[in-house]
Each structure stands twice: as C-alpha cells, then as structure tokens.
Amino acid sequence: MPEPGPTAGPVVALAGGVGGAKLAHGLQAQIGDRLTVVVNTGDDLERHGLLVMPDHDTVMYTLAGIANRELGWGIEGETFGAAAMLERYGEPTWFRLGDRDLATHITRNARLRTGAGLTEVCLGLQQALGVRATILPMSDDPVRTDVKTDDGWLEFQDYFVARHQEPEVHEVRFRGAESAGAAPGVVEVLDTTALVVIAPSNPIVSVGPILQVAEIRAALDRARERGVRIVAVSGIVGGKALKGPADRMLASLGHESSALGVARIYAALATDFVLDEIDAHLAPAIDALGLRTHVTDTIMTDDAARARLAAECLALAAER
Amino acid sequence: MPEPGPTAGPVVALAGGVGGAKLAHGLQAQIGDRLTVVVNTGDDLERHGLLVMPDHDTVMYTLAGIANRELGWGIEGETFGAAAMLERYGEPTWFRLGDRDLATHITRNARLRTGAGLTEVCLGLQQALGVRATILPMSDDPVRTDVKTDDGWLEFQDYFVARHQEPEVHEVRFRGAESAGAAPGVVEVLDTTALVVIAPSNPIVSVGPILQVAEIRAALDRARERGVRIVAVSGIVGGKALKGPADRMLASLGHESSALGVARIYAALATDFVLDEIDAHLAPAIDALGLRTHVTDTIMTDDAARARLAAECLALAAER
Numbered sequence: 001m002p003e004p005g006p007t008a009g010p011v012v013a014l015a016g017g018v019g020g021a022k023l024a025h026g027l028q029a030q031i032g033d034r035l036t037v038v039v040n041t042g043d044d045l046e047r048h049g050l051l052v053m054p055d056h057d058t059v060m061y062t063l064a065g066i067a068n069r070e071l072g073w074g075i076e077g078e079t080f081g082a083a084a085m086l087e088r089y090g091e092p093t094w095f096r097l098g099d100r101d102l103a104t105h106i107t108r109n110a111r112l113r114t115g116a117g118l119t120e121v122c123l124g125l126q127q128a129l130g131v132r133a134t135i136l137p138m139s140d141d142p143v144r145t146d147v148k149t150d151d152g153w154l155e156f157q158d159y160f161v162a163r164h165q166e167p168e169v170h171e172v173r174f175r176g177a178e179s180a181g182a183a184p185g186v187v188e189v190l191d192t193t194a195l196v197v198i199a200p201s202n203p204i205v206s207v208g209p210i211l212q213v214a215e216i217r218a219a220l221d222r223a224r225e226r227g228v229r230i231v232a233v234s235g236i237v238g239g240k241a242l243k244g245p246a247d248r249m250l251a252s253l254g255h256e257s258s259a260l261g262v263a264r265i266y267a268a269l270a271t272d273f274v275l276d277e278i279d280a281h282l283a284p285a286i287d288a289l290g291l292r293t294h295v296t297d298t299i300m301t302d303d304a305a306r307a308r309l310a311a312e313c314l315a316l317a318a319e320r
Numbered sequence: 321m322p323e324p325g326p327t328a329g330p331v332v333a334l335a336g337g338v339g340g341a342k343l344a345h346g347l348q349a350q351i352g353d354r355l356t357v358v359v360n361t362g363d364d365l366e367r368h369g370l371l372v373m374p375d376h377d378t379v380m381y382t383l384a385g386i387a388n389r390e391l392g393w394g395i396e397g398e399t400f401g402a403a404a405m406l407e408r409y410g411e412p413t414w415f416r417l418g419d420r421d422l423a424t425h426i427t428r429n430a431r432l433r434t435g436a437g438l439t440e441v442c443l444g445l446q447q448a449l450g451v452r453a454t455i456l457p458m459s460d461d462p463v464r465t466d467v468k469t470d471d472g473w474l475e476f477q478d479y480f481v482a483r484h485q486e487p488e489v490h491e492v493r494f495r496g497a498e499s500a501g502a503a504p505g506v507v508e509v510l511d512t513t514a515l516v517v518i519a520p521s522n523p524i525v526s527v528g529p530i531l532q533v534a535e536i537r538a539a540l541d542r543a544r545e546r547g548v549r550i551v552a553v554s555g556i557v558g559g560k561a562l563k564g565p566a567d568r569m570l571a572s573l574g575h576e577s578s579a580l581g582v583a584r585i586y587a588a589l590a591t592d593f594v595l596d597e598i599d600a601h602l603a604p605a606i607d608a609l610g611l612r613t614h615v616t617d618t619i620m621t622d623d624a625a626r627a628r629l630a631a632e633c634l635a636l637a638a639e640r
Contacts, residue, residue: 049430081399085423089448091430099419103405106422110369110411128409 009034009194011314016040016206017055018072018243019235020199021062022300026310027197028063028133029303035133036189037063038216040201042145042174042209045157047095048086050105051112054157055206056122056137057104064129068098072243075100094162119183134185138210141180145205146173156205165245168252172204177212182219190219193228195317200235200298202246203265204253211269220269231313232270232291234259237298238278260285267291272316274298274309329354329514331634336360336526337375338392338563339555340519341382342620346630347517348383348453349623355453356509357383358536360521362465362494362529365477367415368406370425371432374477375526376442376457377424384449388418392563395420414482439503454505458530461500465525466493476525485565488572492524497532502539510539513548515637520555520618522566523585524573531589540589551633552590552611554579557618558598580605587611592636594618594629 013024015037024037040055054073061067061075068074078098087093097105104125111121118140126135145156149167159167190196201207211217224230239258241247247257255261259275263286266273273291275282276298283293294316300306333344335357344357360375374393381387381395388394398418407413417425424445431441438460446455465476469487479487510516521527531537544550559578561567567577575581579595583606586593593611595602596618603613614636620626 048426049433050426075405077401079399079401079419081397081419082402082423082426085395085420086427089423089427089445091423091427099399099401099422100405102419102422102426103402103409103411106368106370106402106426107406107409107411113369125409 010189010192011035011195011197011317012189012193013037013197013199014201014207014210015055015059015199016201017043017058019300020055020201020206021059021067022306023197023199023233023310023313024059024133025062025303026300026306026308027314028131029307030310030314032132033134036185036193037133037135038138038183038186038210039135040206040209041137041139042143042177042205043156043160044142044144045095045155047097047105048091050102050109052095052097052105053108053122053137056135057101059135060104060122060126060129060131063131063133063135064126066129074098095157117184119185134189136186136189137183138186138213138216139180140183141176143174143176143180143209143213145209146175147171147205148173160245165248169245169249170252172208172253174209174212177209178214180213182213182215187215187219190216190223193223195314196220196223196228196230197313198230198232198266198270200233200242202235202241202244202249203262204246204249217269224269224271229272229316230270231272231274231294231316232262232266233274233298233309233313234262234276234279236262237276242299258282263289263291274313330509330512331355331515331517331637332509332513333357333517333519334521334527334530335375335379335519336521337363337378339620340375340521340526341379341387342626343517343519343553343630343633344379344453345382345623346620346626346628347634348451349627350630350634352452353454356505356513357453357455358458358503358506358530359455360526360529361457361459362463362497362525363476363480364462364464365415365475367417367425368411370422370429372415372417372425373428373442373457376455377421379455380424380442380446380449380451383451383453383455384446386449394418415477437504439505454509456506456509457503458506458533458536459500460503461496463497463500463529463533464495465529466495467491467525468493480565485568489565489569490572492528492573494529494532497529498534500533502533502535507535507539510536510543513543515634516540516543516548516550517633518550518552518586518590520553520562522555522561522564522569523582524566524569537589544589544591549592549636550590551592551594551614551636552582552586553594553618553629553633554582554596554599556582557596562619578602583609583611594633 147169148171250257259279260282267289274294467489468491570577579599587609594614
C-alpha cells in the first residue's frame with residue numbers, strides 16, 4: 001500500500017502572522033502554487049497615513065524567502081533610516097517600520113489610491129517577490145480587532161506592540177466583520193479545495209477574525225459537508241503559546257490555555273486536530289470532542305520541520 | 321563711519337534647490353530666524369502616491385545642517401533600502417528616494433491628509449529639524465513646471481532627473497500658476513521685509529515660478545516701490561551654470577547665457593545685481609539696465625564662502 005501522499009487539488013490555509021507563516025512556508029515547499037493562504041486582516045492598521053498589513057506581509061515575506069528570521073518580523077537585512085527620521089518629526093514610532101518594509105506599504109497605498117482592490121494589489125506585490133502560493137486577505141473590507149483591557153478598548157496593535165501584550169484581555173471585538181464580504185477568490189477556492197489547514201496561529205485574534213466573515217464561515221461549512229478535511233494545528237504546546245499572548249488571552253477569556261482549549265474552539269468547524277507530542281495525554285479528551293487527533297512534533301524550528309509538519313497535514317487529505 | 325552691517329528686520333530670499341539652499345544657508349548663518357526663504361514648488365511631484373517637494377526639502381535639509389553634500393541632494397548618511405524594494409515591486413524608480421528622505425514625504429503626506437495646509441505642514445517639519453529660518457513654499461496651491469522639448473511637453477522632473485536635462489528646452493509653462501495664491505505668510509513678510517535676495521538659482525525654472533504667482537509679484541513690486549533693495553545674484557558664472565542646465569536653457573529660450581542674460585531677466589524687478597569677478601567686464605552693460613552691480617566672488621565652495629556672500633548681500637540693505 002503506498003504512503004498517503006499530498007492530495008491533488010487546491011489546499012487552503014487560514015493563517016495569522018508568524019506561526020501561520022511558518023506552516024504556510026512548509027506547505028508551499030510541498031505543493032507550491034496549489035496553496036492559497038487566507039490571512040487575517042484584523043491586525044491591519046494605519047501608520048503615518050499608510051495602510052499596514054502585518055499578517056499579510058509576514059506571510060508574504062516568509063513565502064518569498066526574505067523574512068527577517070533574526071527579528072521575527074520584517075525583511076532580512078532591514079535598515080531603519082526612515083524610522084529615525086519619523087521619530088525626529090515627532091511621528092509616533094512604537095510600530096517600528098523598516099525601510100524595505102515601508103516600500104511595501106508605500107507601494108500598496110499608491111496602488112490602492114489608483115482605485116485597485118486590496119486583494120488585487122496584494123497579489124501584485126506577492127508576484128513581484130516571486131511568491132508561488134496565493135495569499136488572499138480575508139476581506140477587502142476593513143475589519144479591525146479591538147481588545148478590552150483594564151485600560152479600556154484598545155486597537156489591536158496598541159495592545160500587541162505598544163503595550164507589549166501586557167494588559168489582560170477581557171473581551172475581543174472585530175469591528176466591521178459583520179458586514180465584511182470575503183475577498184475576491186476566497187469563497188471560490190474554498191468551494192473547490194481538497195483540504196483546509198488552520199495554522200497554529202492565535203485562535204482568538206488571528207484565526208478568529210477570518211471565521212467572523214460570514215461568507216468564509218459558510219464556505220468552510222460547505223467544504224466540511226462536502227467531506228473536505230479541516231485540519232486545525234494547535235499553537236498551544238504544553239499549555240504555552242509558542243509565540244505571542246495566546247495562552248494568557250485564552251485564560252483571561254475563559255478558555256483553557258491548552259491544546260484542549262484550542263480544540264474546543266475549533267470543534268464545531270474542524271474535522272482533525274494536530275497536537276504536539278508533549279500534549280499526547282490530551283488526545284482522548286480531544287477525540288471526545290469529535291475531532292480526529294494527530295500527535296506529532298509541531299515545533300517548526302527550521303525549514304525541514306516546517307515541511308515535515310506540512311506534509312503530515314497534507315497526508316490527512318488523502319486519508320478517508 | 322561704521323561698516324554697513326546687516327540690516328535689522330526680516331530678510332526674504334527667493335530660492336530654488338541647491339544653489340539657493342547654499343546662499344540661504346549663508347544668510348541663516350548671518351541673521352538666523354530673521355530669514356524667510358520663499359521656495360519654488362514648480363518642481364514638486366507625486367512619487368508612489370506621495371507629494372515630493374525637492375526644492376523645499378533641499379533648502380530644509382541644508383538649513384538643518386543635514387544635507388548630503390556628497391550626493392548633492394537628500395540627507396547625509398542616506399540609505400536606499402526602500403528604493404531597492406520599490407524597484408522589486410516594479411515601481412518607477414528613476415526619481416530615487418532615500419530612506420530618510422522618504423520619511424519626510426511620508427510624514428508630510430500623512431499630515432496633509434488630516435487636512436492641514438501645505439505651509440503649516442512644512443513649518444512643522446522644519447521646526448522638528450531645528451531650522452532657524454522660516455521656509456515658505458511659494459504657494460499652497462499646486463503649480464507644476466513643464467518644459468517643451470523635441471520629445472514634447474515633459475513634466476519638470478521627467479526632464480530634469482529621468483532625461484538628465486539632455487533635451488533642449490523650447491518653451492516653459494507653469495501649470496496652475498495663474499490661479500495660485502501666495503502661501504500663508506509670504507505676502508505678509510514681503511510687505512515688511514528690509515531686503516529681498518534672489519538666490520543664484522535657475523532664473524527660468526527655479527525663480528521663474530515664484531515670480532509667476534501674482535500675489536508675490538505684486539508684493540515684490542510694492543517692496544521695491546517702498547525702497548526695499550531687491551538683490552539678484554547671478555547663477556551663471558563665466559557663461560556657465562554652476563549646477564544644472566540653466567546655461568543651455570537660457571540659450572535655447574533666446575536669452576544670453578551669461579550674467580548679463582540673467583540680469584536682463586531680473587531688470588524690471590531687481591534693484592541690485594551681484595555677479596562674479598570673472599564676469600566683471602559685464603558690469604557696465606548690467607549697470608546700463610538700471611541695476612546697481614556688485615562684483616565679488618560668488619562661488620560658494622564652503623560654509624565660509626556661503627556666509628561671506630550672504631553678508632555682502634545683507635550689507636546692501638544698509639546702503640542707501
């Protein structure tokens with residue numbers, strides 16, 4: 001009997017920033033242009049009059065092979081000449097933009113101002129950087145994530161970057177999500193996809209906004225009804241987030257900060273759940289939620305680990 | 321009898337880019353915040369959706385002491401990370417913007433988008449950089465210089481930067497100049513000024529647009545009638561432009577490419593004309609135009625030379 005290999009047909013990943021970008025990178029290494037990544041836009045923000053899309057750009061730079069692995073954000077070999085001048089001009093610079101990165105925002109804004117759509121503009125940038133996969137913003141309509149803390153409602157990046165994720169999050173809202181349509185191409189690819197992978201991004205503020213877009217949620221439900229496997233990968237390992245504040249956020253919002261807690265959030269949507277070996281003891285409880293569990297090494301320390309985890313997710317599509 | 325020293329009261333310089341910036345720098349060294357520089361905006365352009373103001377910014381960087389003397393434009397210690405990425409994105413990059421310089425355009429555009437006026441925004445930038453003088457754009461209304469060449473009408477920077485000033489200029493027009501008002505503060509300072517200095521910038525495309533703004537021209541005429549000295553400094557020395565295409569442009573537009581040719585252009589407006597020692601033989605012909613001539617070393621090779629030429633111009637205000 002042959003090994004269950006990666007399935008043919010489109011594969012869709014739902015992703016936020018860094019964690020999602022790593023798995024997307026592994027998936028692209030396996031299936032190239034058969035991959036579509038639908039990225040969260042709830043973290044987007046205006047800086048210095050420019051639209052900045054942290055999750056889209058993290059995924060784009062990662063898939064283009066130019067991500068700055070040292071910093072964990074931005075572009076390799078980055079310089080900060082503009083940031084130094086912006087500071088001299090008294091511009092708020094807590095959201096630090098590198099010079100190369102600024103070119104992305106400048107180009108995107110220039111093209112948006114000519115009347116082009118957000119997705120169309122993003123696709124042009126990706127193509128220019130040689131990205132093989134397709135990265136689709138979840139929506140061309142603005143959706144903005146806010147978190148309620150003891151300091152009141154904060155815009156996401158204010159919480160995430162300016163306040164270093166220190167305030168406890170009591171509530172989350174996604175402004176604009178209710179009326180936001182799926183971006184061009186998102187529903188189409190979900191309606192023909194052979195597999196959906198929910199990347200190990202923050203389930204509340206990275207994947208959460210994507211699932212709030214009604215057209216996307218409906219298309220995911222249709223895919224599931226069609227028998228498409230929806231594989232969620234836990235970003236919580238040993239009770240801790242690999243990166244970012246997901247663990248504390250889960251806890252303060254009344255979830256369990258564990259792979260089980262993540263599985264509960266995805267239980268109504270996903271068919272499969274990938275968790276780390278360290279959390280193997282949670283597998284029975286996750287099975288009991290009606291999810292098929294897959295225990296493996298989920299820590300993507302290098303390109304080989306990214307590709308291996310990606311291959312394991314892809315293999316699930318072939319299993320019936 | 322005491323030496324005629326720099327006069328008290330405001331001094332106004334009319335200036336374009338590099339040549340104008342040097343004399344303005346010398347004037348600022350002499351009289352600090354008593355100096356107002358009215359700069360040409362006809363060279364301004366949109367790049368990547370951002371308004372770029374080459375003459376304003378050259379003067380601003382020079383007066384702030386951060387001009388890149390090596391390049392002859394932009395900011396000292398400049399890097400070009402953004403430009404490299406802009407090129408990858410397929411943006412036209414013949415007008416090369418440095419990273420630090422980009423911060424100026426980004427900040428200006430962000431502030432303009434909040435509804436602030438152009439002059440107000442420029443003053444904020446100057447203040448942040450510690451410029452002691454006041455630099456006023458000639459107008460808050462857009463004026464754009466075009467030159468007619470054998471290739472047809474070209475926008476100024478297309479001719480100046482992209483085509484390296486190679487095409488012969490047959491005609492010049494200043495789009496928007498007829499309806500442009502003087503920027504806030506320009507008429508006010510001209511109506512109280514003790515001296516006007518026309519910097520050794522290109523008389524056609526640097527000083528020319530400023531004089532095309534009716535309110536400025538009228539205020540200059542009033543100043544002259546009031547007895548204010550209007551001192552023009554020749555940017556043509558020995559028949560050649562110190563920088564740029566002024567010499568060839570004068571010739572192709574039917575003027576004489578000499579200090580005398582420049583003097584003829586300013587004869588109806590200026591009271592005094594400063595020309596280089598090398599052109600001393602032209603002084604009688606310039607005198608005959610009704611201008612008081614002043615022969616001196618006009619080559620501003622260093623800060624001391626800038627300050628000395630500035631001091632000589634300032635001394636003229638005290639002579640009656």
